[in-house]
Amino acid sequence: MNWLFLDESCQFPAWTPCTEASGSKVIGGNICLLSKELCEAEERAIDTVATKTTLANWNGQEMLLSEVKVSVLDRAFLFGEAIYEVIRIYQGRLWRCDDHLNRLATGIQALKIKGVDVASISARVLETSKNSQVKEGLAYIQVTRGVASRCHRYPEQATPNVLVYVEEYLDPCAELRQTGAKAITHSDIRWARNDIKATSLVANCMAAQAAAEAGCLESILIDSSGLVTEGSHTSIFGARDGCLLVSPSAANVLPGITKQQVLELAADSGICVVENRLKKSELFELDELFLTGTPEEIVGIVQVDDCYIGNGLPGMLTKKLQQAFRARLASWLLSSS
Numbered sequence: 001m002n003w004l005f006l007d008e009s010c011q012f013p014a015w016t017p018c019t020e021a022s023g024s025k026v027i028g029g030n031i032c033l034l035s036k037e038l039c040e041a042e043e044r045a046i047d048t049v050a051t052k053t054t055l056a057n058w059n060g061q062e063m064l065l066s067e068v069k070v071s072v073l074d075r076a077f078l079f080g081e082a083i084y085e086v087i088r089i090y091q092g093r094l095w096r097c098d099d100h101l102n103r104l105a106t107g108i109q110a111l112k113i114k115g116v117d118v119a120s121i122s123a124r125v126l127e128t129s130k131n132s133q134v135k136e137g138l139a140y141i142q143v144t145r146g147v148a149s150r151c152h153r154y155p156e157q158a159t160p161n162v163l164v165y166v167e168e169y170l171d172p173c174a175e176l177r178q179t180g181a182k183a184i185t186h187s188d189i190r191w192a193r194n195d196i197k198a199t200s201l202v203a204n205c206m207a208a209q210a211a212a213e214a215g216c217l218e219s220i221l222i223d224s225s226g227l228v229t230e231g232s233h234t235s236i237f238g239a240r241d242g243c244l245l246v247s248p249s250a251a252n253v254l255p256g257i258t259k260q261q262v263l264e265l266a267a268d269s270g271i272c273v274v275e276n277r278l279k280k281s282e283l284f285e286l287d288e289l290f291l292t293g294t295p296e297e298i299v300g301i302v303q304v305d306d307c308y309i310g311n312g313l314p315g316m317l318t319k320k321l322q323q324a325f326r327a328r329l330a331s332w333l334l335s336s337s
């Protein structure tokens with residue numbers, strides 16, 4: 001196995017493969033060791049930004065992402081007060097764009113951010129995506145309340161800042177969709193409005209980091225009642241006795257666009273769905289478990305906290321839904337609209 005030595009701040013260094021390294025991960029002192037796959041995926045992600053060719057639209061003006069400047073008094077910087085979206089681009093087209101824009105509008109309304117025209121954001125996303133010439137990518141939208149003198153309550157007057165940018169996506173999950181991925185459980189220490197796709201994501205980042213340090217793709221979040229909410233950046237589905245089990249949207253979870261897509265595919269395929277919260281203890285008795293997310297699509301989870309799920313391979317329903325997802329995507333790509 002190849003291992004990568006990272007510097008003391010866990011920044012991305014030059015490759016230093018070390019075949020003598022033991023299989024166990026060491027984090028401590030000034031050295032971190034991460035598995036080759038995780039590092040390669042993240043290195044590629046950083047590379048994309050490092051090329052400084054990422055195209056952005058900042059408040060209506062097209063420019064390179066590296067040229068965008070934002071005030072430290074922007075309330076997103078001070079308070080994490082902003083809404084964001086991530087849209088997958090397949091073959092140069094924006095997948096489920098309207099759903100993402102609707103969720104963006106709902107979030108903007110929930111935070112009472114005034115003066116945002118979602119229709120013009122939609123036009124900017126389309127234009128930036130087209131001009132970037134990115135075929136396989138991700139379009140990000142960030143809408144902040146804007147700059148104001150520091151004060152917790154909403155300022156009387158602030159002009160929202162709207163950033164759109166498009167970057168290539170090299171799909172680090174492609175192999176994991178075949179093999180399945182590992183996850184850990186992690187306390188859900190987030191706030192009570194996770195239905196809002198806000199940028200204040202430090203608790204999600206802590207959970208995602210814990211998963212990465214454990215060599216896993218995702219953290220499955222468990223609330224104070226011992227119930228599964230969702231992943232740090234994905235929705236979570238279980239399967240038992242041929243039925244899908246998923247947290248209801250009313251719960252404190254994000255209404256995932258891919259989750260909605262899977263629910264539609266399940267309905268079309270006659271797969272029964274029970275919208276009910278799973279107990280942490282029930283996770284280990286499931287036949288199948290999988291996560292969904294815009295960049296990840298559908299990825300089977302075959303191991304949680306060192307326990308195999310089912311037979312330790314992606315299950316039948318997971319594979320069926322992956323195929324149905326790809327078929328739906330293919331027919332959409334063939335369609336003219």
Ligand SMILES: Cc1ncc(COP(=O)(O)O)c(C=O)c1O
Nearest residue numbers: 233234235254256257258293294
């Ligand atoms: C907490 C959380 N849950 C679920 C998801 C999946 O949502 P979607 O399928 O819309 O990407 C995300 C995506 O960012 C997320 O952050």
